[in-house]
Amino acid sequence: MIPNVQSFRTSERLSRHAHRLIPGGCHTYAKGDDQYPLLAPGFIERGFGCRVWDVDGNEFIEYGMGNRAVGLGHAHPEVVRAAQRALPNGCNFTRPSPIEAACAEQFLRLIGRAEMVKFCKDGSDATSAAMRLARAYTGRDRIACCADHPFFSTDDWFIGTTAMDAGIPEAVKALTLTFRYNDLQSARTLFALHPGKIAALILEPARLDDPKEGYLQALRQLCHDNGALFVLDEMITGFRWHAGGAQQLYDVDPDLSCFGKAMGNGFAVSALAGKREFMRLGGLDHTDRPRVFLLSTTHGAETHALAAAMATMHIYESEPVVEHLYRQGLRLRDGIEDAIRRRGLADHVKVLGRPCNLAYAALDGECRPSQAFRTLLLQETIRRGVLMPSLVVSYAHRDRDIDRTIEAVDEALEIYGRALEDGVEHHLVGRPSQIVYRRYNTPTAQAAE
Incomplete structure (x- = not known):
């Protein structure tokens, strides 16, 4: 399902409410509205495996994985059960x-x-x-x-x-x-x-x-x-x-x-x-x-958190988790880099890092890092059901998820190429995202709060 402008209506309402109650509207700067396009899910309601669902019911394959805190996939059953077993005894x-x-x-x-x-x-x-x-x-x-x-x-x-x-x-x-x-x-x-x-x-x-x-x-x-x-x-x-x-x-x-x-x-x-x-x-x-x-x-x-940690470590000890992260990250990197080459964008979009912890760089027509082009790439992959502030895989990412992601990125790169030709402002809805470490808010960021 490709979300449209109207599909984020509940997120938009919740965002206005949250900004009145919470400085920045959330409790982690990396999750803030200024880090994402206007056309983005504002609030995630639930997750399972490598997928998340926002408050408007949109489904996404996710590659932020809780700012890299979720290596096994959301709500991993063994980890959840371990925490549940500990909780009735007090925490x-x-x-x-x-x-x-x-x-x-x-x-x-x-x-x-x-x-x-x-x-x-x-x-x-x-x-x-x-x-x-x-x-x-x-x-x-x-x-x-x-x-x-x-x-x-x-x-x-x-x-x-x-x-x-x-x-x-x-x-x-x-x-x-x-x-x-x-x-x-x-x-x-x-x-x-x-x-x-x-x-x-x-x-x-x-x-x-x-x-x-x-x-x-x-x-x-x-x-x-x-x-x-x-x-x-x-x-x-x-x-x-x-x-x-x-x-x-x-x-x-x-x-x-x-x-x-x-x-x-x-x-x-x-x-x-x-x-x-x-x-x-x-x-x-x-x-x-x-x-x-x-x-x-x-x-x-807290006992339930330590129980969850013990279950998580047991999985890392007994299953090929790290090997899977490398394999799927390599599959993802190779597929995206192939799409970048086919689109003629090797000077403008780059996949960075080790396969287990990938990121990407978005560059403008002069090959300079660009928040506007990064935001455009986020916007267009979100339209196609992929939420990728980074390219961090989890143990829950299967081949079909990787292949669907590569397809979504390939389609987004077509828009990226057009934006290099006729201007990113003609394709980006609203303002670009911003870096976290800035001394002052821009007027746009202030208006959001």
Whole structure:
């Protein structure tokens, strides 16, 4: 079914209502109205497998997968049953539940390179706890994050490095430095400019590009040579690159690492994991160093979320999930790239990243990144029943879903080609989408709120 303008009427009404109650109309910037075309589903009512249905009854094959948090597919029966079995016994108690130790044991067995773990609810809590722990261990204030990786935390230490830094003290901003990915010299320069001041470097093991041969190992050694901790953000790479994380795939031992996203297949659970030498500072047994207030979240060990995580990890351990992600991602990439070539658009539309975690770039007539052309491609694939803010596959994507998606993208590329000839404004309904990190809203965005 190809949705038409009228089919989003309920979404439009709900959006107006939500914007009066919620800043931005939703609770995650990446899900905001400004990230999508005007002709887009505003509210998703339910999902199953790789498909979602909006409040107007439109059905879509989906490739956002809950911002990569749903690796097995929406409402995976085994994961749902595990959470349901836990809920009748209560989800939060005054003392720990046995499932906390059981889940920790399973997680550490799967990851393999960490010795202790602490659970929380989102990635920001985990990465911020890692930075606090690194500062406590080293006695240093400055940290460095990779400038080429878009998001590490909602907290001040990271958001202060973006254009949306309003409300963050200058003194806090000054404590976070940045370095470039796959550029060892940029990290060396930081250590030379701030000798004995940097507590940790944090980066994703990979994003669109793989690390150069030996880069991660050399960066780790550089950190240790300078008395800093080496921290990997595995929110996305964990459970996608490899069931044990990208640290297993690339054979590198981080001091601390942070997991989340697909760890609970959509249920709220994340983790800070690391070597005992560092993690113990958040415990009760050490007397040689000050105590670290390492993560003390009321809801961090809710039993149903940990049960969902255990079921999810069991599936990753016992079934070829990661292999499926690579296979289907490769099928999707090859099919779309073939359509791009046939349409003569190889200079204007590009598929990026590893097959298990694909993205795409939309470029204008001068081959410059274009929000307008990206929005047009989103608009035209949505018209054809595909919701693809990215090209992230799940364990639920079957061959027929991939083939239907390739067909939809091929048809959308025809419109893209016309827009290059006679102007994108003649094909795009309404305003383009916008980047999240912008200092001011445009008048159009303000009107939406």
